Amino acid sequence: MFYREAGQFKASYQNDQQIFPIRQDQIGFIALMAFMFLVVPFIANQYWLQAVLIPVLIFGLAALGLNILTGYAGQLSLGSAAFMAVGAFGTYNFMLRIDGIPFLVAILLGGLCAAAVGILFGLPSLRIKGFYLAVATLAAQFFIVWVLVKFGWFSNYSSSGVITAQHVSILGIDFRTPEMKYLLTLSIVVVLALLAKNMVRSSTGRKWMAVRDMDVAAEVIGIRLMRTKLQAFAISSFYCGVAGALYAYMYLGTVEPEGFNLDLSFRILFMIIIGGVGSIMGSFIGAAFIVLLPVFLNVAFHGTIGAYVPADLASNLELIIFGALIIFFLIVEPHGLARLWQLTKEKLRLWPFPH
Amino acid sequence: MTFFLEVLIGGLLSGVLYALVALGFVLIFKASGVFNFAQGAMVFFAALTFVGFTEVLPGWTGLAPGSGAVFWLAFILALSSMIVLGIATERVVLRPLVNQAPITLFMVTIGLTFFIEGVAQGIWGSHVRRLDLGIEDVPVMFLLDNFDMMISQFDVIAAVLALVMFVALALMFQYTKVGRALRAVADDHQAALSVGIPLKHIWAIVWSVAGFVALIAGLIWGARNGVQFALTFTALKALPVLILGGFTSVPGAIIGGLIIGASEKLAEVYLGPFVGGGIEGWFPYMLAMLFLLVRPEGLFGEKHIDRV
Numbered sequence: 001m002f003y004r005e006a007g008q009f010k011a012s013y014q015n016d017q018q019i020f021p022i023r024q025d026q027i028g029f030i031a032l033m034a035f036m037f038l039v040v041p042f043i044a045n046q047y048w049l050q051a052v053l054i055p056v057l058i059f060g061l062a063a064l065g066l067n068i069l070t071g072y073a074g075q076l077s078l079g080s081a082a083f084m085a086v087g088a089f090g091t092y093n094f095m096l097r098i099d100g101i102p103f104l105v106a107i108l109l110g111g112l113c114a115a116a117v118g119i120l121f122g123l124p125s126l127r128i129k130g131f132y133l134a135v136a137t138l139a140a141q142f143f144i145v146w147v148l149v150k151f152g153w154f155s156n157y158s159s160s161g162v163i164t165a166q167h168v169s170i171l172g173i174d175f176r177t178p179e180m181k182y183l184l185t186l187s188i189v190v191v192l193a194l195l196a197k198n199m200v201r202s203s204t205g206r207k208w209m210a211v212r213d214m215d216v217a218a219e220v221i222g223i224r225l226m227r228t229k230l231q232a233f234a235i236s237s238f239y240c241g242v243a244g245a246l247y248a249y250m251y252l253g254t255v256e257p258e259g260f261n262l263d264l265s266f267r268i269l270f271m272i273i274i275g276g277v278g279s280i281m282g283s284f285i286g287a288a289f290i291v292l293l294p295v296f297l298n299v300a301f302h303g304t305i306g307a308y309v310p311a312d313l314a315s316n317l318e319l320i321i322f323g324a325l326i327i328f329f330l331i332v333e334p335h336g337l338a339r340l341w342q343l344t345k346e347k348l349r350l351w352p353f354p355h
Numbered sequence: 356m357t358f359f360l361e362v363l364i365g366g367l368l369s370g371v372l373y374a375l376v377a378l379g380f381v382l383i384f385k386a387s388g389v390f391n392f393a394q395g396a397m398v399f400f401a402a403l404t405f406v407g408f409t410e411v412l413p414g415w416t417g418l419a420p421g422s423g424a425v426f427w428l429a430f431i432l433a434l435s436s437m438i439v440l441g442i443a444t445e446r447v448v449l450r451p452l453v454n455q456a457p458i459t460l461f462m463v464t465i466g467l468t469f470f471i472e473g474v475a476q477g478i479w480g481s482h483v484r485r486l487d488l489g490i491e492d493v494p495v496m497f498l499l500d501n502f503d504m505m506i507s508q509f510d511v512i513a514a515v516l517a518l519v520m521f522v523a524l525a526l527m528f529q530y531t532k533v534g535r536a537l538r539a540v541a542d543d544h545q546a547a548l549s550v551g552i553p554l555k556h557i558w559a560i561v562w563s564v565a566g567f568v569a570l571i572a573g574l575i576w577g578a579r580n581g582v583q584f585a586l587t588f589t590a591l592k593a594l595p596v597l598i599l600g601g602f603t604s605v606p607g608a609i610i611g612g613l614i615i616g617a618s619e620k621l622a623e624v625y626l627g628p629f630v631g632g633g634i635e636g637w638f639p640y641m642l643a644m645l646f647l648l649v650r651p652e653g654l655f656g657e658k659h660i661d662r663v
Contacts, residue, residue: 076458076461124644124647124648127647127648127651128644128647128648128651129651130457130458131390131457131461131602132598132602132647132651132653134461135594135595135597135598135640135643135644136598136640136643136644136647138591138594138640139637139640139641139643139644142636142637142640143637143640143641146633146634146636146637149633150630150633262591266465269462269465270465273462312476312480312481313477316473316474316476316477316481317473317477318473319469319470319472319473319476320469320470320473320474320477321473322466322469322470322473323466323467323468323469323470323471323472323473324466324470325466326462326463326465326466326469327448327463327466327467327470330452330455330459330462330463330466331448331451331452331463334455334459
């Protein structure tokens with residue numbers, strides 16, 4: 001009754017090609033943005049901003065990067081954390097070695113470094129497919145972390161490669177408080193997410209999907225495989241790199257190469273499985289789910305059992321629940337939470353008159 | 356020269372152990388097309404269950420701790436747990452996902468990895484344990500005296516054990532009815548079904564055999580490095596072995612394991628000093644990746660033909 005496109009006529013091509021073709025979606029999106037930008041910084045406390053909202057946004061961005069590669073272009077990757085590391089260390093070095101470089105430029109350059117490394121490790125994808133490629137991306141994961149630990153230049157010769165993020169200020173505005181950091185993260189993430197949303201519905205994204213669905217067929221209809229695959233690798237790594245830089249500068253403050261380990265790569269992979277493979281919004285839903293799950297479990301343990309739960313038992317239970325949830329999700333809804341949202345929208349279109 | 360041989364043989368022996376883990380992958384991949392990432396967790400689970408039983412059995416049955424009876428009883432109990440785990444996995448996890456994309460099946464086994472790790476540590480606790488098989492980790496005296504080479508006795512015995520198991524499995528595949536059925540399923544699911552081979556039973560059997568392989572691998576690895584969470588990472592070591600040998604080939608797993616084991620140790624000793632060491636962690640992957648650029652299906656893998 002409230003959510004349907006009936007009566008909304010598209011009189012021009014411009015209208016027809018909007019990102020959100022249905023007016024209710026537009027209103028919803030604007031309302032969400034207004035809420036995130038104008039309301040959240042005032043009502044959320046320190047804990048929520050630092051421990052929940054900022055990581056959800058950052059991991060969402062990294063998941064989006066992986067989703068471009070795995071969900072849209074169909075190239076399974078287990079090395080996304082390594083590309084995050086390249087972004088973080090790249091940004092750090094640009095900030096360190098070029099005097100007075102604006103933060104946004106540094107982060108952009110850091111992302112471009114990640115993209116270059118992504119292209120390099122994407123090269124095998126031209127010959128290798130499927131699981132073989134997944135293992136090849138593991139090479140990137142281990143190799144990059146090793147390089148960052150081993151060669152002190154990348155971390156300005158600090159012990160065991162730890163870097164401490166420099167102070168960030170843009171146009172004279174300091175980004176010290178959680179509120180300011182949140183706003184900066186949110187702005188970057190929103191811009192990149194809208195860009196991605198546009199990319200996947202343009203010819204670029206359609207090429208990716210054609211390659212994902214069947215690469216030989218895509219090649220036959222004239223899509224250049226090499227360019228398309230490497231482009232997907234580059235853009236995906238760029239997103240991961242920017243997410244990595246934000247992870248270092250806006251979330252943790254100090255990071256070490258070992259922090260970007262295989263575990264993190266897997267967590268990002270889970271975000272897109274649970275959120276929805278091949279969905280922009282799914283990346284963020286998945287990130288929220290994975291970030292909030294431990295918090296939720298913690299509260300649940302204390303709420304139901306009341307007493308103190310030993311730390312290792314709690315972490316084991318977390319592993320079990322985590323694993324079981326992933327299995328459950330894949331069996332019940334292989335397309336993730338984003339698919340549930342889509343189904344809800346379909347239902348809403350008909351509601352309350354199903355026929 | 357002696358030093359080179361020492362490194363080479365040491366590498367080959369540890370390669371046998373990689374091959375042991377890779378073998379579990381290959382068995383399951385061949386029979387059911389599932390890339391079972393949980394193999395490492397199964398190794399961990401098997402070793403931990405075995406050690407756990409050897410600790411609690413003397414209390415339950417009154418047998419002397421460390422006696423042969425405890426060992427075999429614990430072995431049988433651990434093996435039964437692996438079989439139950441394998442059958443349960445097939446029932447609960449894989450059966451609902453028949454005909455899904457391979458990537459979905461792969462991801463479900465990652466979930467399974469977490470689940471198994473959590474269960475294993477939840478039951479038996481998460482501290483590091485020692486596993487004593489009664490083989491001492493000392494150099495083989497004969498080689499040390501005559502050729503001045505340091506080769507661990509433990510590694511040699513472990514490699515012999517592994518080879519015995521390879522031969523036993525090969526014989527089983529070749530000459531028993533079950534083995535023939537397994538090979539038929541690996542060849543072609545539909546053809547196997549049409550001649551009346553029960554696919555579901557075969558899958559349960561394959562997962563059980565993989566559980567058995569995981570148990571052996573877990574015992575050997577556990578006795579060498581202690582039974583701890585790091586055992587699950589043996590799965591990561593097995594991946595380059597798999598790529599090198601091809602996902603569907605048992606001899607490939609063995610030869611791939613030997614190549615990876617030897618080259619990894621040689622690279623660490625001879626190339627490592629030039630770049631600061633610690634290259635063992637990524638060298639096998641790079642080697643496997645470079646190899647794939649030449650032969651995308653691995654040494655013995657089936658050639659993939661793309662059709663539209």
